[in-house]
Amino acid sequence: VGQEKINLDIVTLTRFLTEEQTKHKEATGDFTLLCHALQFAFKSIAYYIRRATLINLTGLAGSSNTTGDDQKKLDVISNDLFIAAMRSSGRVRALVSEEEENIISFDEHPDARYVVACDPIDGSSNLDAGVSVGTIFGIYKLPEGATGTKEDLLRAGTEMVASGFTMYGASAMLVLTMKGGPVNAFTLDNALGEFILTHPNMEIPKKRAIYSVNEGNSLYWEDPVKEYVNELKYPGEGGKPYSARYIGSMVADAYRTLLYGGIFAYPADKKSPKGKLRILYECAPMALVFEQAGGQAVNSKMQRMLEVVPEHIHDRSGIFLGSYDEVQKVIDVHKKFA
Numbered sequence: 001v002g003q004e005k006i007n008l009d010i011v012t013l014t015r016f017l018t019e020e021q022t023k024h025k026e027a028t029g030d031f032t033l034l035c036h037a038l039q040f041a042f043k044s045i046a047y048y049i050r051r052a053t054l055i056n057l058t059g060l061a062g063s064s065n066t067t068g069d070d071q072k073k074l075d076v077i078s079n080d081l082f083i084a085a086m087r088s089s090g091r092v093r094a095l096v097s098e099e100e101e102n103i104i105s106f107d108e109h110p111d112a113r114y115v116v117a118c119d120p121i122d123g124s125s126n127l128d129a130g131v132s133v134g135t136i137f138g139i140y141k142l143p144e145g146a147t148g149t150k151e152d153l154l155r156a157g158t159e160m161v162a163s164g165f166t167m168y169g170a171s172a173m174l175v176l177t178m179k180g181g182p183v184n185a186f187t188l189d190n191a192l193g194e195f196i197l198t199h200p201n202m203e204i205p206k207k208r209a210i211y212s213v214n215e216g217n218s219l220y221w222e223d224p225v226k227e228y229v230n231e232l233k234y235p236g237e238g239g240k241p242y243s244a245r246y247i248g249s250m251v252a253d254a255y256r257t258l259l260y261g262g263i264f265a266y267p268a269d270k271k272s273p274k275g276k277l278r279i280l281y282e283c284a285p286m287a288l289v290f291e292q293a294g295g296q297a298v299n300s301k302m303q304r305m306l307e308v309v310p311e312h313i314h315d316r317s318g319i320f321l322g323s324y325d326e327v328q329k330v331i332d333v334h335k336k337f338a
């Protein structure tokens with residue numbers, strides 16, 4: 001009988017976090033504990049999403065959030081799960097969520113040193129169709145003496161200590177990066193209940209002829225965006241046009257872009273002059289992932305996304321992110337118009 005070789009050297013997220021902690025002599029273990037709480041939040045959200053159709057969790061909650069979105073039942077439940085996990089970690093001082101008008105302070109943990117921004121369910125319009133959605137997060141460390149007020153979250157993305165996102169797709173995936181480090185992706189093994197490191201040191205291909213944008217908005221686009229997308233579609237004599245891929249869940253469009261390369265865009269336009277996606281819990285966390293994987297991320301003014309400082313916690317921005325060369329093309333077209 002042929003003997004199957006099984007992998008005995010699996011890196012679980014738990015093992016990965018422990019090994020990371022021991023690499024940093026000054027580490028207190030607080031960040032590790034925070035990540036364990038994140039991990040639990042992701043597993044529970046994935047669990048409810050997978051069962052939604054069976055246990056009456058599809059459809060609207062009957063309310064809307066600060067940015068004007070109708071909340072789905074799962075937006076509300078995932079928000080509650082996420083907040084509960086962050087609170088009980090004891091390591092989070094305050095939190096901003098798409099589904100909460102104001103910052104939430106965990107005053108019962110006055111000594112906690114981290115603040116977190118989150119989009120509990122990204123892509124929630126896709127939920128009832130069973131299309132991939134995910135959770136986006138950015139983590140900041142509080143400066144000495146700070147008490148976790150709103151101002152402590154109105155910071156540039158360059159100050160994040162870690163960020164990432166999950167995608168609840170055919171498998172639940174977790175993409176995680178720590179400042180100055182590589183991008184790693186983990187796949188949830190449902191039987192083991194563990195995230196397993198399956199994509200170490202992710203590097204986004206330098207270019208790829210795939211673009212991802214809601215072209216239904218093209219009527220409202222500014223001229224540079226129109227010209228850029230036209231160049232992709234009508235490359236001229238002998239050129240091959242780009243493929244279009246748009247899921248409508250940033251996490252899923254971004255995950256594909258990270259793996260295959262290409263560009264994802266949600267530009268500011270005449271209808272949404274500030275853009276649609278929100279800086280703190282959508283744009284900045286994604287920008288850190290893409291930069292650390294070797295790509296680029298800029299806003300509609302072609303400024304580096306990570307350097308944008310929001311004025312309000314729910315502020316929006318236009319965004320272009322993806323392969324280094326593909327984003328460079330957008331920047332170059334915009335230069336011609338400047």
Ligand code: AHG
Pocket residue numbers: 069098119121122123124125214248249250251266276
């Ligand atoms: P959310 O579900 O968290 O409100 O975010 C929705 C976002 C994002 O997932 C996606 O990229 C974009 O909205 C899709 O917008 P359109 O439907 O306008 O294309």
Ligand code: MN
Pocket residue numbers: 069098124
């Ligand atoms: Mn929403």
Ligand code: MN
Pocket residue numbers: 119121122123250282
């Ligand atoms: Mn979102």
Ligand code: MN
Pocket residue numbers: 098119120121122123124
């Ligand atoms: Mn959301």
